[in-house]
Amino acid sequence: MTRQWFESTNAEAAPPARDRRTVARAVAEFLVGHGVERVYGLCGGHVLPIWDEVARLGVGVVDVRNECAAVYMAHAEAELTGRVGVALVTAGPGLTNAVTGIANAAMSRARVLIVSGRVPRPQTGMGGLQEIPQAAVVAPLCRRVEVVSERHHVLPRLDAVFDAALGSDGRPGPAYIDFPTDLLRETLADAECDRAWLGPRRVQRPRPDPDAVAAAVALLREARRPLVIAGRGARRCGTGLVRFLDGTGAVYLDTAESRGVVPPDHPGAVPAVRGRAMREADTVITLDRRLDFQLAYGSRAVFAADARFLRVGRTGDETADNRRGDAELHVDADIALASLLSAGCAPRNLDAGWRERLVAANTERAGKLAMAMREAGPGADGRMHPYTLISALNDVIDSDAVVVADGGDILSFARVALKTPSYLDCGPFGCLGVGVPFATSAALNLPGRPVFALIGDGAFGFSAVELDTAVRTGARAVFVVANNEGWNIERHDQLQNYGGNLVGVELPGCRYDVLATSLGAYGERVVAAAELPGALQRAMERAPSVLDVLVTRDAVSADFTAGLAGVPDRQALRAWDEAEGQRPNPG
Numbered sequence: 322m323t324r325q326w327f328e329s330t331n332a333e334a335a336p337p338a339r340d341r342r343t344v345a346r347a348v349a350e351f352l353v354g355h356g357v358e359r360v361y362g363l364c365g366g367h368v369l370p371i372w373d374e375v376a377r378l379g380v381g382v383v384d385v386r387n388e389c390a391a392v393y394m395a396h397a398e399a400e401l402t403g404r405v406g407v408a409l410v411t412a413g414p415g416l417t418n419a420v421t422g423i424a425n426a427a428m429s430r431a432r433v434l435i436v437s438g439r440v441p442r443p444q445t446g447m448g449g450l451q452e453i454p455q456a457a458v459v460a461p462l463c464r465r466v467e468v469v470s471e472r473h474h475v476l477p478r479l480d481a482v483f484d485a486a487l488g489s490d491g492r493p494g495p496a497y498i499d500f501p502t503d504l505l506r507e508t509l510a511d512a513e514c515d516r517a518w519l520g521p522r523r524v525q526r527p528r529p530d531p532d533a534v535a536a537a538v539a540l541l542r543e544a545r546r547p548l549v550i551a552g553r554g555a556r557r558c559g560t561g562l563v564r565f566l567d568g569t570g571a572v573y574l575d576t577a578e579s580r581g582v583v584p585p586d587h588p589g590a591v592p593a594v595r596g597r598a599m600r601e602a603d604t605v606i607t608l609d610r611r612l613d614f615q616l617a618y619g620s621r622a623v624f625a626a627d628a629r630f631l632r633v634g635r636t637g638d639e640t641a642d643n644r645r646g647d648a649e650l651h652v653d654a655d656i657a658l659a660s661l662l663s664a665g666c667a668p669r670n671l672d673a674g675w676r677e678r679l680v681a682a683n684t685e686r687a688g689k690l691a692m693a694m695r696e697a698g699p700g701a702d703g704r705m706h707p708y709t710l711i712s713a714l715n716d717v718i719d720s721d722a723v724v725v726a727d728g729g730d731i732l733s734f735a736r737v738a739l740k741t742p743s744y745l746d747c748g749p750f751g752c753l754g755v756g757v758p759f760a761t762s763a764a765l766n767l768p769g770r771p772v773f774a775l776i777g778d779g780a781f782g783f784s785a786v787e788l789d790t791a792v793r794t795g796a797r798a799v800f801v802v803a804n805n806e807g808w809n810i811e812r813h814d815q816l817q818n819y820g821g822n823l824v825g826v827e828l829p830g831c832r833y834d835v836l837a838t839s840l841g842a843y844g845e846r847v848v849a850a851a852e853l854p855g856a857l858q859r860a861m862e863r864a865p866s867v868l869d870v871l872v873t874r875d876a877v878s879a880d881f882t883a884g885l886a887g888v889p890d891r892q893a894l895r896a897w898d899e900a901e902g903q904r905p906n907p908g
């Protein structure tokens with residue numbers, strides 16, 4: 322069977338827009354006016370008036386199989402393009418299905434707008450079809466929530482939620498708006514539709530306070546062992562971040578939020594000795610990066626007890642979460658770095674030996690990893706090591722590629738060893754299931770760029786049916802399933818910490834390649850390492866495609882060894898947890 326795509330961008334085929342400007346039409350015009358070229362969603366009567374109008378206006382409608390995937394796809398568009406990603410979901414279960422995606426976007430501060438319908442006003446509170454308190458469900462997760470009931474509120478409230486998602490006056494993140502279906506069908510009079518609302522706002526970017534810059538410069542000049550840790554704001558910096566590293570002699574750690582901004586071979590980059598850099602730096606510069614569990618909450622037990630922090634970010638979320646900065650700059654990272662450099666922030670007395678030792682240790686560790694990858698043999702079950710799969714993938718991932726990782730152990734192996742020029746993964750929400758939707762969205766939004774997703778077999782199951790969406794929309798992504806027939810990182814946890822009482826961690830016998838072919842994608846099972854290069858070539862040529870690669874369950878990942886899966890009490894990693902416990906006055 323040949324599957325064909327009918328992305329509803331076929332505005333020419335659709336009946337022309339109606340003369341009457343309904344509220345739904347105005348919503349669609351607003352989205353078009355704000356540069357929205359594509360929405361992700363699933364149809365439903367409560368939201369069909371908007372669904373219909375966006376398609377008539379030529380906006381692409383990527384129709385998914387579960388609303389959660391729509392939000393993931395909007396999230397990926399936002400992350401990869403900087404635009405606001407829009408999900409259009411119906412009332413009730415449409416929205417509740419979307420909630421995991423909304424929470425994920427909230428944790429990742431992704432620019433996502435969720436548009437929904439709701440029960441018609443005359444039926445409100447009467448037990449109508451699909452009626453739940455939608456705004457209350459999403460309120461804790463969204464930067465702004467608007468429940469529209471009046472025609473003259475439609476455009477101003479859309480403007481407010483769009484701007485909130487964009488984060489032009491604060492941190493970005495998901496925003497939500499809904500309309501009762503009867504309102505969507507009403508006509509919007511000219512007086513109720515000021516065209517000024519239909520265009521995007523001019524984004525204004527604050528300048529740094531000179532006193533705050535002076536304090537930051539003073540702190541940096543005294544630094545002997547400076548470390549920069551970059552979050553999402555670094556993406557704005559381009560070469561400015563490299564200039565800052567070169568100008569200050571700081572060592573550098575990226576995070577998943579800032580992957581790709583600084584080339585991995587930059588002389589200051591020390592990703593393989595992350596813990597040591599955190600422990601030994603005397604000055605830590607966080608760029609638009611929360612001190613969350615991945616950064617030990619900024620703890621004095623993990624970072625040097627007397628380390629001083631310069632925190633850069635637009636809001637208190639990025640400059641004072643868990644730990645106040647000794648200096649704080651409330652501006653975008655690129656503006657902050659340029660101001661600091663031009664104010665002469667270079668350290669006066671850099672400990673060059675420290676940097677050299679750290680870089681040498683990083684090189685040694687990276688060498689060991691390369692050797693471990695080369696030598697990684699099969700497990701006792703005879704199946705290939707995940708590193709063998711990752712090595713084969715690295716051979717085909719070029720600097721143009723977008724790479725997605727999703728899973729437990731396999732995500733941990735990928736984080737250490739997979740080439741990730743542009744990168745998305747489960748994020749701080751640990752959100753299994755993003756792999757297929759993220760990669761599908763990447764392929765749609767960045768056509769021509771190769772897209773690879775490396776996904777655990779467990780994680781794959783959450784969104785596997787979205788392969789159908791990839792096929793229908795012609796999203797040419799390569800999905801590689803690392804199939805160890807289990808929820809392996811949890812299985813290891815049960816083996817080590819629960820006396821081997823294995824409960825609910827087996828996923829035997831699934832054929833993800835056959836699943837793929839049943840949905841019209843190319844599918845191939847790979848058992849032997851020698852088959853990988855050929856299979857990857859075929860998968861790239863015939864994408865969307867699934868390689869179902871059997872990997873060993875005996876390989877133990879760094880995340881498992883570090884204790885992440887076991888969820889320690891005070892910190893995310895066991896060593897950090899123990900250090901925290903030994904602090905005289907933990908607080």
Ligand SMILES: Cc1ncc(C[n+]2csc(CCOP(=O)(O)OP(=O)(O)O)c2C)c(N)n1
Binds near residue numbers: 753776777778780
């Ligand atoms: C939605 C969701 N459910 C459950 C978990 C808990 N969890 C974390 S890793 C993991 C196992 C993942 O298995 P798989 O994707 O097959 O990767 P593997 O560990 O086998 O490499 C589970 C269940 C989670 N993070 N997210």
